[in-house]
Amino acid sequence: MVIATLKDLAEIKDSIAGYKRILNVGCAGCTAVCLAGGQKEVDSLNLQLAGLFKESGSPIQIEGYTVERQCEMEFNAELDPMVERFDALLSMACGAGVQFVAERFPKKPVFPALNTTFIGSNRDVGWFEEMCRFCRDCQLAYTGGICPVTKCAKSIFNGPCGGTNKGKCEVDPNIPCAWNAIYERLKGQNRLDNIMKIRTHMKWQNQIQGTVILDAYKDRYVK
Amino acid sequence: MKSESDLEKLLNAGKFVVTGELGPPQGNDPEVVKKKAEMLKGNVDAVNITDNQTSVVRMSSIATAALVVQFGLEPVMQMVCRDRNRIAMQSDIIGANALGIRNMLCLSGDHQTFGNQPYCKNVYDIDSIQLIYTVKRMRDENKILDVDKEMGGSIRMFIGAAANPFAEPFEFRPYRLKKKVEAGVDFIQTQCIYDMKIFKEWMKKVRDLGLHERCHILAGITPLKSGGMTRYMAANVSGIIIPDEIINRMTSAPKGKAAEEGIKICCEQIAEIREIEGVHGIHLMAIEWEHMVGEIVSQAKLLPRPPVPL
Numbered sequence A: 001m002v003i004a005t006l007k008d009l010a011e012i013k014d015s016i017a018g019y020k021r022i023l024n025v026g027c028a029g030c031t032a033v034c035l036a037g038g039q040k041e042v043d044s045l046n047l048q049l050a051g052l053f054k055e056s057g058s059p060i061q062i063e064g065y066t067v068e069r070q071c072e073m074e075f076n077a078e079l080d081p082m083v084e085r086f087d088a089l090l091s092m093a094c095g096a097g098v099q100f101v102a103e104r105f106p107k108k109p110v111f112p113a114l115n116t117t118f119i120g121s122n123r124d125v126g127w128f129e130e131m132c133r134f135c136r137d138c139q140l141a142y143t144g145g146i147c148p149v150t151k152c153a154k155s156i157f158n159g160p161c162g163g164t165n166k167g168k169c170e171v172d173p174n175i176p177c178a179w180n181a182i183y184e185r186l187k188g189q190n191r192l193d194n195i196m197k198i199r200t201h202m203k204w205q206n207q208i209q210g211t212v213i214l215d216a217y218k219d220r221y222v223k
Numbered sequence B: 001m002k003s004e005s006d007l008e009k010l011l012n013a014g015k016f017v018v019t020g021e022l023g024p025p026q027g028n029d030p031e032v033v034k035k036k037a038e039m040l041k042g043n044v045d046a047v048n049i050t051d052n053q054t055s056v057v058r059m060s061s062i063a064t065a066a067l068v069v070q071f072g073l074e075p076v077m078q079m080v081c082r083d084r085n086r087i088a089m090q091s092d093i094i095g096a097n098a099l100g101i102r103n104m105l106c107l108s109g110d111h112q113t114f115g116n117q118p119y120c121k122n123v124y125d126i127d128s129i130q131l132i133y134t135v136k137r138m139r140d141e142n143k144i145l146d147v148d149k150e151m152g153g154s155i156r157m158f159i160g161a162a163a164n165p166f167a168e169p170f171e172f173r174p175y176r177l178k179k180k181v182e183a184g185v186d187f188i189q190t191q192c193i194y195d196m197k198i199f200k201e202w203m204k205k206v207r208d209l210g211l212h213e214r215c216h217i218l219a220g221i222t223p224l225k226s227g228g229m230t231r232y233m234a235a236n237v238s239g240i241i242i243p244d245e246i247i248n249r250m251t252s253a254p255k256g257k258a259a260e261e262g263i264k265i266c267c268e269q270i271a272e273i274r275e276i277e278g279v280h281g282i283h284l285m286a287i288e289w290e291h292m293v294g295e296i297v298s299q300a301k302l303l304p305r306p307p308v309p310l
Helices: A009-016 A039-055 A073-083 A095-104 A178-188 A215-221 B006-012 B030-040 B061-070 B086-098 B128-140 B170-183 B196-208 B227-236 B244-251 B258-274 B290-299
Strands: A002-006 A021-027 A061-067 A088-091 A110-112 A114-124 A127-132 A172-176 B017-022 B046-049 B075-080 B103-107 B158-163 B187-192 B216-221 B279-284
Touching (some): A039 A061, A061 A073, A088 A095, A172 A178, B006 B017, B017 B030, B061 B086, B128 B158, B227 B244, B244 B258
Parallel strands (some): A021 A061, A088 A110, B017 B046, B216 B279
Antiparallel strands (some): A002 A114, A114 A127
16 A cells, blocks of 8 residues: 655745645655555644644634545545645645645645555555555565565666665665565575576666556546 | 777787776866876776766766777777666767767766766666676667667677676676677676685686676775775775785784885785686776875786787
């Protein structure tokens, strides 16, 4: 899922300064699951922001509402009757959600409260790890299910580089060397032949904005 | 002849070569480069020009290498995959060749977090092995990547790369070298060798795979300057293994005598390496110690350097 983390409070305060009535929109999708942008976090952030603005002598009116998923327009439609009462919106969704809310209400300033961090997995409670960089050409088949694009600091395809240090990456002794891990995993599966041949250069496909339209729906969307 | 470089001619003639290293300055003064080049001239056969090593911004390797050509020394231009995409790399290879640069070293490069621009975006569009076959294609087929139309002129480049026998997974390292050989590398410079046992085991495997007959292997040597440097490198530099015996020799050397001991160790290593089948030279990385290179190669009985065969 998408992992996000709360922005610095001062940065959020700066972005909404000057607006008196704020609607903070939570998201019950990924950012709720990673404990960054669900209803609970909306309530908590509102309390903190109200306190900060009150302290600085310019109190604001801030309310919260959480939609099912901000990355789906039909859920954002629930906000339609509310937004008129507010000067600006905060969004506690990922970047996709923020942009979809902003698109739905083009006359209202919409500000992000979170930093969208990565697509990752939940290692343990409150512990998330990055897993995918969306290269649109999944490499996991020959790497034993370990992503070299994401987990190698140099995203190399014919590793490991010379910087492996006691099985860890040279950039951080807490990060395993992805290519050492790939080697060990493949060796355990008797599949080392997977990395004995040169892997040729990528055709990077993620350099312009992507759109996916399923074949079954092409008639509907592609004119 | 692939490149007409002196390095290639000497290696083809079976000479035991010496390459050195010249770190470009953090400034634009060509005199700094000239001074270093003068110290190395006659003491090495060619000199590596590092490419923003440790991710610290310096005079570019291509410009420094072109200056070194003017100063009468043969450069090995290093090129890292960290800072350029395939467009910039191929463009710089063409440009470097036009400037008279005939050797290059294909590297992935130190990660940017080590340097003075830690928040920059790295590139790694292609990796070092992919860079090797890119240069080979440019040279042997006169074509850039993915384009069938031939370029104008012809690229002459002796293609080098690095190899590190001293990092996990040890048993895979010779096979990674094999991938570089299959990509088209002509010569290899290894990571600094201190643990001779590991290096000899790696070389044995390299010979078993027949790789020593398909590329020239130059053994990496870095003279230790002090006990402090030795301890620091042993503890902090990834991919380097320094055995206790060498650490003890360096740290127990009498005050003011550590550098002398370092050079002594270095010469012993060179003598030992010369006996290893399949090693065709050394790569002497005397980091910010260019003025000592003459002394080292002299003590190691590597002078005079052989004339370049016609």
